[in-house]
Amino acid sequence: MLRVEDVTYIYEDGTVALKDVNIDLTKAKKIGIVGSNGSGKSTLFMVFLGLLKPSKGRVILNENELKYDKNTLKELRKCAGMVFQDPDKQIFFSSVFDDVAFALRNLKYNEDEVQKKVKLAMEKTGITELQNKPVHFLSYGQKKNVSIASVVAMNHKLMFFDEPTAGLDCNSKENIKNILEDLAATKGKTIIVSSHDMNFIYEICDYIYVLNKGHVLSEGKKETIFLNKEILDKAELEEPFLVKVHKYLGKELYKNESELFGN
Numbered sequence: 233m234l235r236v237e238d239v240t241y242i243y244e245d246g247t248v249a250l251k252d253v254n255i256d257l258t259k260a261k262k263i264g265i266v267g268s269n270g271s272g273k274s275t276l277f278m279v280f281l282g283l284l285k286p287s288k289g290r291v292i293l294n295e296n297e298l299k300y301d302k303n304t305l306k307e308l309r310k311c312a313g314m315v316f317q318d319p320d321k322q323i324f325f326s327s328v329f330d331d332v333a334f335a336l337r338n339l340k341y342n343e344d345e346v347q348k349k350v351k352l353a354m355e356k357t358g359i360t361e362l363q364n365k366p367v368h369f370l371s372y373g374q375k376k377n378v379s380i381a382s383v384v385a386m387n388h389k390l391m392f393f394d395e396p397t398a399g400l401d402c403n404s405k406e407n408i409k410n411i412l413e414d415l416a417a418t419k420g421k422t423i424i425v426s427s428h429d430m431n432f433i434y435e436i437c438d439y440i441y442v443l444n445k446g447h448v449l450s451e452g453k454k455e456t457i458f459l460n461k462e463i464l465d466k467a468e469l470e471e472p473f474l475v476k477v478h479k480y481l482g483k484e485l486y487k488n489e490s491e492l493f494g495n
């Protein structure tokens with residue numbers, strides 16, 4: 233339902249952040265966008281969300297070219313939401329509850345409905361006990377969870393997560409992994425996750441696009457991409473731990489660490 237075709241994005245200072253990019257989000261339910269720092273992941277997400285307009289090429293929503301008028305942007309916002317890389321860019325309100333409720337209230341849901349959806353999203357993301365806390369007192373990881381809860385509350389069909397685990401400890405990472413798995417298991421939902429944490433992407437996603445200096449260097453099923461050392465080297469990405477275990481210790485290619493350790 234959403235794809236970009238031949239997209240180039242050039243920032244005002246002349247930086248070419250994306251060059252002739254083609255990405256189709258119907259390829260899988262859990263799509264990984266990987267690339268080293270500055271490869272264009274966040275720019276790509278902002279193009280997908282209609283926040284940046286491509287310098288060349290187009291965004292196609294439900295087989296129509298996105299025109300950036302109020303109505304089509306509204307249609308896009310209804311079906312797609314994003315958790316920003318930097319939670320401070322997404323959090324505006326004084327209390328956690330109000331912040332998670334913001335978009336729902338903005339869309340004029342009745343207050344009963346808002347309460348229900350926000351409570352559920354806070355439970356899912358483990359932030360219920362923070363609900364009355366002023367956002368500026370929260371730790372970075374807690375803020376990250378608040379920004380995830382805001383998107384979970386909206387229940388979009390397409391959910392973009394830009395570096396969801398950056399700066400998080402391993403418990404929080406595990407928690408986010410479970411939230412993403414849960415969302416992707418819901419009928420009709422697709423998650424799109426960007427990261428340079430290859431272990432995280434390897435465990436979560438099934439189809440991968442590799443970005444390198446704004447180009448799509450390669451795309452394919454995760455096994456194909458992650459077993460190709462040449463591509464990973466070129467994109468300056470490391471092999472996931474489980475791929476190393478497979479290649480260098482001769483074990484089978486496990487899907488996640490629980491399979492390897494049997495727990």
Ligand SMILES: Nc1ncnc2c1ncn2[C@@H]1O[C@H](COP(=O)(O)OP(=O)(O)OP(=O)(O)O)[C@@H](O)[C@H]1O
Nearest residue numbers: 243245247249267268269270271272273274275276
């Ligand atoms: N507002 C801006 N003005 C000019 N150049 C920018 C701007 N924002 C990003 N860029 C440049 O565009 C390129 C892509 O940046 P982007 O933030 O999309 O990369 P990224 O893959 O998300 O990186 P990271 O892994 O560090 O988050 C980089 O070269 C960056 O310096």
Ligand SMILES: [Mg+2]
Nearest residue numbers: 273274275317
């Ligand atoms: Mg980024």
